[in-house]
Amino acid sequence: xxxxxxTLFLLLSFLAFSAPAKAELRININxxxxxxxxxxxxxxxxxxxxxxxxxxxxPQLIRENLERSxxxxxxxxxSFVQDIPSLSQKPRFPEWKAIGAHALVSGTVSRDSDxxxxxEFRLWDVFGYKQLIxxxxxxxxxxxxxxxxxxxxxxYKRITGEEGYYDSRIVYISEDGPPTKRIxxxxxxxxxxxxxxxxxxxxxxxxxxxxxxxSQTITYLSYYRNKPRVYLYDINTGRQEVLGDFPGMTFxxxxxxxxxxxxxxxxxxxxxxxxxxxxxxKKVVRxxxxxxxxxxxxxxxxxxxxxxxxxxxxxxxxYVMDQNGGNVHRITFEKGRYANPVWSPRGDIIAFTxxxxxxxxxxxxxxDGSGERLITTAYHVEGPSWSPNGRVLTYFKERPTGPKKQGxxxxxxxxxxxxxxxxxLPTPLDGSDPAWSPLNK
Amino acid sequence: xxxxxxxxxxFHLAVFITLTVGLPYVxxxxxxxxxxxxxxFIQSDNKEQKQKKPPPKKNNKPQSAPKNTAEKxxxxxxxxxxxxxxxxxKKPPPKxPITKPKxxxxxxxxxxxxxxxxxxxxxxxxxFSSLLxxxxxxxxxTKQEEKPPELPDPNATASSFANQISASEISAVKEQIQxxxxxxxxAKNARxxxxxxxxxxxxxxxxxxxxxxxxxxxxxxxxxxxxxxSAVRAxxxxxxxxxxxxxxxxxxLLVLFFxxxxxx
Numbered sequence: 001x002x003x004x005x006x007t008l009f010l011l012l013s014f015l016a017f018s019a020p021a022k023a024e025l026r027i028n029i030n031x032x033x034x035x036x037x038x039x040x041x042x043x044x045x046x047x048x049x050x051x052x053x054x055x056x057x058x059p060q061l062i063r064e065n066l067e068r069s070x071x072x073x074x075x076x077x078x079s080f081v082q083d084i085p086s087l088s089q090k091p092r093f094p095e096w097k098a099i100g101a102h103a104l105v106s107g108t109v110s111r112d113s114d115x116x117x118x119x120e121f122r123l124w125d126v127f128g129y130k131q132l133i134x135x136x137x138x139x140x141x142x143x144x145x146x147x148x149x150x151x152x153x154x155x156y157k158r159i160t161g162e163e164g165y166y167d168s169r170i171v172y173i174s175e176d177g178p179p180t181k182r183i184x185x186x187x188x189x190x191x192x193x194x195x196x197x198x199x200x201x202x203x204x205x206x207x208x209x210x211x212x213x214x215s216q217t218i219t220y221l222s223y224y225r226n227k228p229r230v231y232l233y234d235i236n237t238g239r240q241e242v243l244g245d246f247p248g249m250t251f252x253x254x255x256x257x258x259x260x261x262x263x264x265x266x267x268x269x270x271x272x273x274x275x276x277x278x279x280x281x282k283k284v285v286r287x288x289x290x291x292x293x294x295x296x297x298x299x300x301x302x303x304x305x306x307x308x309x310x311x312x313x314x315x316x317x318x319y320v321m322d323q324n325g326g327n328v329h330r331i332t333f334e335k336g337r338y339a340n341p342v343w344s345p346r347g348d349i350i351a352f353t354x355x356x357x358x359x360x361x362x363x364x365x366x367x368d369g370s371g372e373r374l375i376t377t378a379y380h381v382e383g384p385s386w387s388p389n390g391r392v393l394t395y396f397k398e399r400p401t402g403p404k405k406q407g408x409x410x411x412x413x414x415x416x417x418x419x420x421x422x423x424x425l426p427t428p429l430d431g432s433d434p435a436w437s438p439l440n441k
Numbered sequence: 442x443x444x445x446x447x448x449x450x451x452f453h454l455a456v457f458i459t460l461t462v463g464l465p466y467v468x469x470x471x472x473x474x475x476x477x478x479x480x481x482f483i484q485s486d487n488k489e490q491k492q493k494k495p496p497p498k499k500n501n502k503p504q505s506a507p508k509n510t511a512e513k514x515x516x517x518x519x520x521x522x523x524x525x526x527x528x529x530x531k532k533p534p535p536k537x538p539i540t541k542p543k544x545x546x547x548x549x550x551x552x553x554x555x556x557x558x559x560x561x562x563x564x565x566x567x568x569f570s571s572l573l574x575x576x577x578x579x580x581x582x583t584k585q586e587e588k589p590p591e592l593p594d595p596n597a598t599a600s601s602f603a604n605q606i607s608a609s610e611i612s613a614v615k616e617q618i619q620x621x622x623x624x625x626x627x628a629k630n631a632r633x634x635x636x637x638x639x640x641x642x643x644x645x646x647x648x649x650x651x652x653x654x655x656x657x658x659x660x661x662x663x664x665x666x667x668x669x670x671s672a673v674r675a676x677x678x679x680x681x682x683x684x685x686x687x688x689x690x691x692x693x694l695l696v697l698f699f700x701x702x703x704x705x
Contacts, residue, residue, distance in 0.1 A: 419574025
């Protein structure tokens with residue numbers, strides 16, 4: 001019996017190994033389309049005839065969010081074949097395929113027994129005939145925008161593979177009044193411009209606000225009592241406090257990635273250097289000590305390196321140093337002056353302002369100094385800040401106004417880091433110095 | 442008693458093996474699925490799939506259990522797959538003392554400029570060289586340096602066959618698929634991205650199955666997954682593929698390398 005089995009085993013092995021190798025045709029696909037992904041987002045289904053408004057408003061906000069990224073093509077609802085009630089049962093994929101949708105979003109809005117609004121959504125792969133995400137959220141009815149932002153982030157993340165940025169806020173300097181008597185106030189809003197409010201009353205000049213990593217604190221420069229100093233603002237309580245007791249003027253603050261320190265410049269006797277201050281211990285560490293100007297420090301997301309601007313080489317250029325101030329090396333060598341470097345939260349790229357030939361630019365460069373690209377320009381454009389996913393930059397542009405070009409109009413903008421898709425970000429008044437928050441927790 | 446049983450088992454096994462493995466010899470024209478490679482279902486019932494879904498990886502219950510409505514950072518933990526569980530209660534951002542002014546203008550209608558309108562760096566070979574915009578004069582640009590090692594020559598394996606598929610036939614299907622592939626641009630890891638897919642093709646040139654080879658990276662790298670899915674979508678859209686009908690033996694298994702490096 002064993003013999004038979006053994007023979008059989010041999011026979012099988014022979015068969016298995018002697019099967020001819022299949023010819024396989026290998027092809028490199030090394031080009032593609034630089035297109036937005038077509039996505040169909042019909043209105044949501046209102047269960048039990050409740051929440052008819054939200055069944056339209058939530059998907060509308062998702063459409064606006066995704067469209068603004070430039071990475072999605074929102075399909076015209078008039079081309080949709082399947083109706084909403086039947087879609088809420090199950091998509092008929094061939095119909096969505098036929099109109100060219102790559103992805104499909106369906107959703108249901110209903111009311112929980114405890115009065116909360118409940119929004120379910122599903123993201124479908126139209127070509128794969130399968131569900132990619134299915135999630136439900138519930139919240140108080142007044143908070144529906146946030147659900148729409150979170151859903152937008154989920155869709156963005158699943159389709160692009162990068163984190164989203166819709167559930168986030170922007171703090172900026174609201175500007176009003178004539179050039180000689182500008183009123184500047186701290187203001188905060190959702191990334192789409194909604195839920196706008198002012199944080200300071202405009203009695204003191206304020207500049208360069210920056211979020212802490214937990215989004216609850218803002219550090220900024222205020223000229224309170226005409227003394228320029230770095231302050232902290234607690235968003236929940238509205239409390240403002242001056243940061244530290246420095247002998248000179250402090251400015252250009254930013255939080256460290258762990259939120260424990262603030263890094264900033266202090267200027268004394270015409271020389272400015274970079275310092276950190278521990279927010280708990282109040283311990284101050286000086287990182288540079290050159291006779292030249294060192295300012296505008298920004299941490300890498302891992303906290304190990306710092307990019308800053310310095311004129312130690314004769315012109316204003318960007319340098320990178322270790323977190324303890326050692327190993328300083330220059331990363332920009334092109335013509336022109338560089339300012340306001342800011343390290344991307346993704347870590348791979350640094351944005352900056354550049355001045356060259358009487359014109360301002362926003363540009364990006366890799367931390368090793370390679371790959372510099374200038375992505376937008378204007379008479380005056382400045383102050384880039386990254387979206388939480390490191391994909392989009394916000395900044396402000398200033399234009400001369402009036403017949404004699406004496407006035408100034410400043411507006412906030414966003415742009416994709418590829419350099420395309422520049423959009424104005426609406427603010428009630430003029431705006432400058434925008435700073436993007438991390439994603440809301 | 443046992444001998445006939447074992448014999449029967451062995452016999453049936455042999456018949457089965459012969460049918461599955463040996464059949465190509467009997468009828469060489471029939472395409473053979475060598476291994477079960479199907480990863481993506483071309484057709485799938487969603488209801489069924491939903492039920493089969495594993496429970497959410499992150500159990501939302503424990504985390505969001507303390508429904509402390511008073512908490513400030515409104516944490517809304519998304520329930521993973523199943524829609525049954527609603528989630529943590531979330532509080533609106535702190536109410537503000539100052540009223541919110543109405544926003545007048547709408548943001549969205551800023552003309553979308555897809556193609557760079559202005560002076561660009563010297564327009565190179567293809568439009569794709571400008572996936573990343575640069576306003577800087579070209580002399581200054583440090584050229585896209587280090588190229589990762591080249592992929593194996595796509596024609597190498599095919600060329601050893603007599604009735605071989607011609608270069609123009611290959612480029613026909615290549616261009617067809619490239620016409621559908623939406624390339625991930627601007628992403629952090631886009632330069633280190635090569636997606637290898639294995640595609641079983643039916644005799645009628647429709648795609649039977651698509652497998653992304655690096656399934657490990659599929660599950661751990663969301664960007665790779667998204668890029669791979671866009672490649673899979675391109676293949677599905679291209680089906681039926683533009684392949685020479687009389688050379689089925691040569692293209693019943695396609696290995697496609699999606700490599701956006703040249704475009705970035």
